[in-house]
Amino acid sequence: MATRSALETQLAVVAGFDNPRADLEQYPTPAGLAAHVVHAADLNGDVEDRVVVDLGTGTGMLALGAALRGPKSVVGVDVDRSALTTAAQNRRRVGTKTPIGWVCADATDAPLCPPDPTTVVMNPPFGAQDGNEHADRAFLATAARVSEVSYSVHNAGSEGFVEAFAADNAGTVTHAFRAPLEIDRQFEFHDADTAAVDAEVYRIEWAAG
Ligand code: SAH
Numbered sequence: 204m205a206t207r208s209a210l211e212t213q214l215a216v217v218a219g220f221d222n223p224r225a226d227l228e229q230y231p232t233p234a235g236l237a238a239h240v241v242h243a244a245d246l247n248g249d250v251e252d253r254v255v256v257d258l259g260t261g262t263g264m265l266a267l268g269a270a271l272r273g274p275k276s277v278v279g280v281d282v283d284r285s286a287l288t289t290a291a292q293n294r295r296r297v298g299t300k301t302p303i304g305w306v307c308a309d310a311t312d313a314p315l316c317p318p319d320p321t322t323v324v325m326n327p328p329f330g331a332q333d334g335n336e337h338a339d340r341a342f343l344a345t346a347a348r349v350s351e352v353s354y355s356v357h358n359a360g361s362e363g364f365v366e367a368f369a370a371d372n373a374g375t376v377t378h379a380f381r382a383p384l385e386i387d388r389q390f391e392f393h394d395a396d397t398a399a400v401d402a403e404v405y406r407i408e409w410a411a412g
Contacts, residue, residue: 204245204246204272205271205272206242207238207239207242208238210238210241210242210268210271210272211234211235211237211238212234213271213297214234214237214238214264214267214268214271214297215234216293216296216297217231217234217237217262217263217264217267217293217296217297218262218289218292218293218296219231219261219262219289220261220262220286220289221285221289222285224283227282227283227328228328228329228330228338229261229283229286230326231261231262231264232261232264232265232326232356232384233384234264236326236356236382236384236402237264237265237268237326238268239382239404240265240268240324240326240354240356240382240404241265241268241269241271241272241324243354243378243380243404243406244269244272244322244324244354244406245272247352247378247406249322249352249354249406250269250272250273250274250322251272251273251274252273252274252275252320253274253275253319253320253321253322254274254275254276254277254278254317254319254320254321254322255269255270255274255276255277255278255321255322255323255324256277256278256279256280256315256317256321256322256323256324256349256350257269257277257278257279257280257323257324257325258280258310258313258323258325258327258342258345258346259280259281259310259325259326259327259328259342260279260280260281260286260287260290260305261281261283261286261290261326262286262289262290262293263279263287263289263290263291263293263294263303263305264293264326265324265325265326266278266279266290266303266324267290267293267294267297267299267303268324269322269324270294270297270299270301270303271297271299271301273301274301274322275302275319276301276302276303276304277301277302277303277304278303278304278305278306278315278317279303279304279305279306280306280307280308280310280313280315281305281306281307281308281310282307282308282309282310283307284307287305287307290305291305310325310327310341310342310345311338311341311342311344311345312345313345313349315345315349316349317349317350320351321349321350321351322350322351322352322353322354323345323346323349323350323352323353323354323355324353324354324355325342325346325353325354325355325356326355326356326402327339327342327343327355327356328342329357329358339355339357339361339364340364340368342355343355343365343368343369343372343407344372346407346409347372347373347374347409350409351408351409352406352407352408352409353405353406353407353409354404354405354406355404355405355407356384356402356403356404357402357403357404357405358400358402358403359381359400359401359402359403360403361403361405362379362403365379365403365405365407369405369407372409373409373410374407374408374409374410375407375408375410376405376406376407377406377407377408378405378406379403379404379405379406380403380404381401381402381403381404382401382402382403382404383399383400383401383402384399384400384401384402
């Protein structure tokens with residue numbers, strides 16, 4: 204298996220959002236964090252020969268990271284068609300031959316029912332914006348429905364919520380780790396150029412998937 208830092212280097216070419224939308228909480232995952240999540244999933248045997256679904260894929264960072272680690276196929280879902288156009292361009296930059304479908308749909312009501320063993324990787328909206336509250340909960344509900352195992356990135360302090368959601372939905376949190384996440388200034392309401400927050404990543408096994 205290639206190293207995590209090799210994966211980070213391969214993902215460095217992935218472009219972010221042209222015009223990020225605050226209402227959709229469009230924050231791109233940095234290549235380092237994406238490599239961290241995908242490498243951990245690969246080490247756990249959750250990528251190779253599986254279908255990998257990236258909910259709220261944006262410009263494809265996590266989907267493309269997974270595509271570089273030998274899955275059967277990858278599906279990236281987002282409501283923003285222009286982000287998916289960038290994701291398709293990023294796919295060419297990354298240069299993977301893995302079959303990838305870009306699906307323009309609401310991830311909380313996604314038309315997905317994969318017939319093969321499926322892993323979800325996602326950095327969903329945190330549900331912090333008006334009109335998008337509890338988005339993280341709705342994305343986890345989709346992960347519970349379509350996958351046997353999911354990896355999700357959350358903002359710091361989500362442990363109680365994630366544990367409780369998993370317990371209520373036939374899920375078990377098997378791993379959790381913290382990773383630094385630098386968010387570049389991209390919206391007017393940010394007053395610093397970058398903000399450092401600790402992201403939390405959870406691996407959840409879903410019984411019902
Ligand atoms: N996962 C990407 C983008 C994270 S930002 C990355 O790792 O870089 C969150 C993404 O969720 C944005 O692309 C936004 O367009 C998308 N999104 C927000 N609400 C959504 C919904 N209901 N259904 C699908 N995608 C959604």
